[in-house]
Amino acid sequence: MLQIVIPQKYTRxxxxxxxxxxxxxxxxxxxxxxxxLDDMIALGKAVILCGTHxxxxxxKGARYRAHPxxxxxxxxxxxxVCQQFGLSFLFLNGKDAEDEQRxxxxxxxxxxxxxxxxx
Amino acid sequence: MEFTxxxxxxxxxxxxxxxxxxxxxxxxxxxxxxxxxxxxIVLATVSGAVDFVGVNLDAAGxxxxxxxxxxxxxxxxxxxxxxxxxxxxxxxxxGAANEALSAATITTASSDGLSVxxxxxxxxxxxxxxxxxxxxxxxxxxxxxxxxxxAANDATVIVAFPYDIAVGDQFLxxxxxPTRSILAQFGTDMTTxxxxxxxxxxxxxxxxxxxxxxxxxxxTTQSYALIQFADSLFSGSLT
Numbered sequence: 001m002l003q004i005v006i007p008q009k010y011t012r013x014x015x016x017x018x019x020x021x022x023x024x025x026x027x028x029x030x031x032x033x034x035x036x037l038d039d040m041i042a043l044g045k046a047v048i049l050c051g052t053h054x055x056x057x058x059x060k061g062a063r064y065r066a067h068p069x070x071x072x073x074x075x076x077x078x079x080x081v082c083q084q085f086g087l088s089f090l091f092l093n094g095k096d097a098e099d100e101q102r103x104x105x106x107x108x109x110x111x112x113x114x115x116x117x118x119x
Numbered sequence: 120m121e122f123t124x125x126x127x128x129x130x131x132x133x134x135x136x137x138x139x140x141x142x143x144x145x146x147x148x149x150x151x152x153x154x155x156x157x158x159x160i161v162l163a164t165v166s167g168a169v170d171f172v173g174v175n176l177d178a179a180g181x182x183x184x185x186x187x188x189x190x191x192x193x194x195x196x197x198x199x200x201x202x203x204x205x206x207x208x209x210x211x212x213x214g215a216a217n218e219a220l221s222a223a224t225i226t227t228a229s230s231d232g233l234s235v236x237x238x239x240x241x242x243x244x245x246x247x248x249x250x251x252x253x254x255x256x257x258x259x260x261x262x263x264x265x266x267x268x269x270a271a272n273d274a275t276v277i278v279a280f281p282y283d284i285a286v287g288d289q290f291l292x293x294x295x296x297p298t299r300s301i302l303a304q305f306g307t308d309m310t311t312x313x314x315x316x317x318x319x320x321x322x323x324x325x326x327x328x329x330x331x332x333x334x335x336x337x338x339t340t341q342s343y344a345l346i347q348f349a350d351s352l353f354s355g356s357l358t
Contacts, residue, residue, distance in 0.1 A: 039192070046177040046198040048134065072122060072176070077134040077198075090134065096146060096177060103121055103147075107208060110343055113336030117251070117263045117329040119297040 037080045044093040050079035054089045065097035068104050120147045126204035136196045139179040148309040152352050168303040168323040171348040173199035203351035206327050211293050211314040211342045215307045219339040222255045222289040232280035235290050236273045243269035245317030250294040253331045257288030260333035265296050295326040295344045312344050323350050
């Protein structure tokens with residue numbers, strides 16, 4: 001009897017990672033999580049993404065930018081992909097981001113030259 | 120208006136997407152709670168901020184109720200900052216249409232620094248008593264005081280300006296003053312404060328602080344009020 005031996009080129013951890021990858025949820029247009037994100041982008045809405053999904057998001061490709069105000073780059077909200085609530089990243093579509101950038105710069109100048117008055 | 124910070128000490132905004140019941144293409148507009156028989160949160164009015172929900176970070180677009188021919192979703196969402204203690208910055212404007220503030224020129228000197236007298240501007244019409252007057256040009260540029268009484272062409276302060284007020288100096292006025300609460304007086308696009316509207320006591324908008332500029336800092340277009348909405352729906356108390 002002939003026995004075919006296939007060399008095992010993968011380590012145990014690589015096999016484990018591959019198995020995990022195979023069963024993990026893969027969002028696409030027809031699944032609720034990703035469809036929600038696609039809808040938000042198509043409508044030009046603000047996009048909120050958790051730490052996991054922000055790594056898979058290409059803002060430049062979607063013509064989005066992180067919010068220009070540093071206080072609003074990270075917000076507490078529901079991720080538009082997994083809907084988990086937590087500290088997340090906020091992105092605006094390119095046009096809105098430009099408008100907000102102008103407001104931020106204008107206020108920065110006002111604050112730099114002005115006086116804070118509390119009566 | 121834009122989110123600045125939270126009075127609790129943090130700078131992190133809490134945001135959520137809400138369905139709206141009004142068309143809006145402007146960012147930085149205050150929204151109020153869903154009305155009886157309403158379908159979503161609604162825009163504040165120029166003088167109304169009761170049951171405040173938050174300020175939007177994106178535009179809701181055109182409000183529709185009828186089913187769409189392409190079967191697209193009819194719900195219109197907008198991203199709202201929901202921190203009940205949020206402080207927002209709003210530019211001080213010289214009218215409802217976001218005009219620049221207009222500087223009033225002193226026509227009668229005041230050697231005690233207590234009277235700001237101009238011939239072309241009436242701080243009592245609309246009445247800016249309890250508001251703020253600050254130097255725009257002259258020795259008192261950048262110095263601000265609370266207005267404690269007004270008359271035709273005259274605003275009086277109790278704490279004197281540090282220098283004599285000379286003919287030709289210029290001053291700016293606003294209807295807001297830190298720690299005072301006023302009836303909301305927004306510009307028509309709802310992103311600014313109309314600093315020329317008559318000041319009337321109410322508790323919906325509290326002035327936290329002012330960022331005031333003089334001539335060197337383009338004070339007519341670069342002065343801000345930092346405000347808090349006192350009647351937040353999420354403040355944890357029944358309103």
